[in-house]
Amino acid sequence: MRLSRYFLPVLKETPAEAQIVSHRLMLRAGMIKQTSAGIYSWLPLGFKVLRKIENIVHDEQIKAGHIPMQMPTLQTADLWRESGRYDAYGPEMLRMKDRHDRDMLFSPTAEELFTDTFRSYVRSYKDLPLTLYQIQWKFRDEIRPRFGVMRGREFYMKDGYNFDLTKADALHAYNRHLVSYLRTYERMGLQAIPMRADSGPIGGDDTHEFLVLADTGESEVFYDSQITDLTFGDREIDFDNKDQCQAVLEEFTSRYARTDETHDAEIFNKIPEERRRVARGIEVGQIFYFGTKYSEAMGATVQDAEGNVVPVHMGSHGIGVSRLLGAIIEASHDENGIIWPEGVTPFHVGIVNLKQGDDATDGACAQLEAALEAAGLEPLYDDRKERAGAKFATMDLIGLPWRVTIGPRGLEKGVVELTSRRTGESEELSMDAAVARLK
Numbered sequence: 337m338r339l340s341r342y343f344l345p346v347l348k349e350t351p352a353e354a355q356i357v358s359h360r361l362m363l364r365a366g367m368i369k370q371t372s373a374g375i376y377s378w379l380p381l382g383f384k385v386l387r388k389i390e391n392i393v394h395d396e397q398i399k400a401g402h403i404p405m406q407m408p409t410l411q412t413a414d415l416w417r418e419s420g421r422y423d424a425y426g427p428e429m430l431r432m433k434d435r436h437d438r439d440m441l442f443s444p445t446a447e448e449l450f451t452d453t454f455r456s457y458v459r460s461y462k463d464l465p466l467t468l469y470q471i472q473w474k475f476r477d478e479i480r481p482r483f484g485v486m487r488g489r490e491f492y493m494k495d496g497y498n499f500d501l502t503k504a505d506a507l508h509a510y511n512r513h514l515v516s517y518l519r520t521y522e523r524m525g526l527q528a529i530p531m532r533a534d535s536g537p538i539g540g541d542d543t544h545e546f547l548v549l550a551d552t553g554e555s556e557v558f559y560d561s562q563i564t565d566l567t568f569g570d571r572e573i574d575f576d577n578k579d580q581c582q583a584v585l586e587e588f589t590s591r592y593a594r595t596d597e598t599h600d601a602e603i604f605n606k607i608p609e610e611r612r613r614v615a616r617g618i619e620v621g622q623i624f625y626f627g628t629k630y631s632e633a634m635g636a637t638v639q640d641a642e643g644n645v646v647p648v649h650m651g652s653h654g655i656g657v658s659r660l661l662g663a664i665i666e667a668s669h670d671e672n673g674i675i676w677p678e679g680v681t682p683f684h685v686g687i688v689n690l691k692q693g694d695d696a697t698d699g700a701c702a703q704l705e706a707a708l709e710a711a712g713l714e715p716l717y718d719d720r721k722e723r724a725g726a727k728f729a730t731m732d733l734i735g736l737p738w739r740v741t742i743g744p745r746g747l748e749k750g751v752v753e754l755t756s757r758r759t760g761e762s763e764e765l766s767m768d769a770a771v772a773r774l775k
């Protein structure tokens with residue numbers, strides 16, 4: 337991509353309305369534009385990162401054996417009356433009427449719709465286990481939308497729903513989600529800690545929230561510092577193996593980690609003092625097991641092996657896809673801008689031309705651009721007639737992990753300059769060597 341042909345409306349001034357760094361940087365880097373309170377347009381750069389995050393979420397869900405589909409954003413109120421949540425959900429639900437005066441709503445979550453889909457088709461235990469999921473826009477009329485995409489009113493969420501014959505099978509689905517979520521966040525360069533939480537309006541007893549530690553987080557969290565030593569890494573996992581998945585749950589819940597809703601000072605105070613941490617966190621996901629709450633209310637049943645008709649055991653599992661952009665930036669930035677982890681960066685590398693209009697330099701930049709594209713990478717080539725300082729500032733702001741700087745002086749020596757956004761370290765090397773390094 338050539339920057340001269342792209343749409344990257346970078347802001348010079350720091351927007352006054354943005355209180356936290358991720359919101360400021362997303363506005364300044366031309367990623368989002370607020371259209372009304374808590375509702376954003378996703379400009380090309382923001383949209384690109386959103387897609388990268390979405391793709392990782394899909395990839396890990398599919399690896400775990402979960403099946404993607406898509407539900408409508410607008411739903412009839414009737415389903416929610418069946419579950420009893422139409423009245424219970426409260427003012428966060430955006431309600432509307434169609435021209436025939438029928439009550440509609442913009443989906444804030446989709447337990448009812450997935451349960452209805454399930455009961456429409458599935459009759460036998462032989463069709464279980466089943467986990468369906470979607471990544472779809474949600475709307476919650478948050479009382480205080482703030483912090484940009486962190487607490488929007490319209491936001492993008494992955495929501496998955498498991499249907500199982502027994503509680504044991506549903507708890508295996510719960511564990512499968514825990515494992516797949518750990519992998520998902522790590523691929524985005526994030527540490528998200530599963531913490532015991534409160535189930536809120538979804539209902540149920542078993543639930544964990546995944547929290548990214550950050551001073552700007554809205555949740556207060558209490559944990560044993562040893563929990564931050566745990567990483568899933570690149571270990572092999574068989575998602576069908578119940579014992580393996582259970583072992584991961586046990587490992588990642590073996591240390592105290594709770595949100596304020598479930599915090600128990602008595603247990604916490606037994607942890608050696610130097611390991612006790614009270615901090616803040618950003619909720620980037622949550623998993624629930626809620627048994628037969630919805631299946632009983634809505635008649636989602638199957639025949640078991642003995643011919644009995646039984647309600648299925650269910651859970652639901654969410655990831656805040658759009659909130660993750662904010663969380664990643666909160667966790668990875670410096671005073672000059674964003675520092676994208678490799679897994680989600682909008683472009684892999686920026687090319688800065690120090691002497692636009694000089695035939696040799698222009699030619700070298702075009703050659704590097706082509707070589708990087710041939711290597712399967714996406715470069716962003718700053719081919720504008722701008723001062724070098726302004727070009728560097730833009731690259732630092734938008735946070736691409738690598739920058740290659742090309743100018744006449746280097747070309748005389750046969751070298752380009754490769755700079756790491758994270759460390760700031762630069763190295764001179766031949767163009768071929770630079771491409772080989774970035775591959």
Ligand code: ATP
Pocket residue numbers: 445476478485486487488489490491492493619620621622654655656657658659
């Ligand atoms: P919160 O406690 O932040 O209000 P929640 O517990 O109400 O979130 P869930 O119902 O668990 O949210 O939804 C799953 C995920 O969707 C959350 O973990 C979060 O990452 C994301 N999410 C929830 N509300 C918002 C919002 N208003 N804006 C952006 N993302 C959100």
Ligand code: MG
Pocket residue numbers: none
């Ligand atoms: Mg909420």
Ligand code: MG
Pocket residue numbers: 619
């Ligand atoms: Mg919450």
Ligand code: MG
Pocket residue numbers: 545619621622
């Ligand atoms: Mg939650």
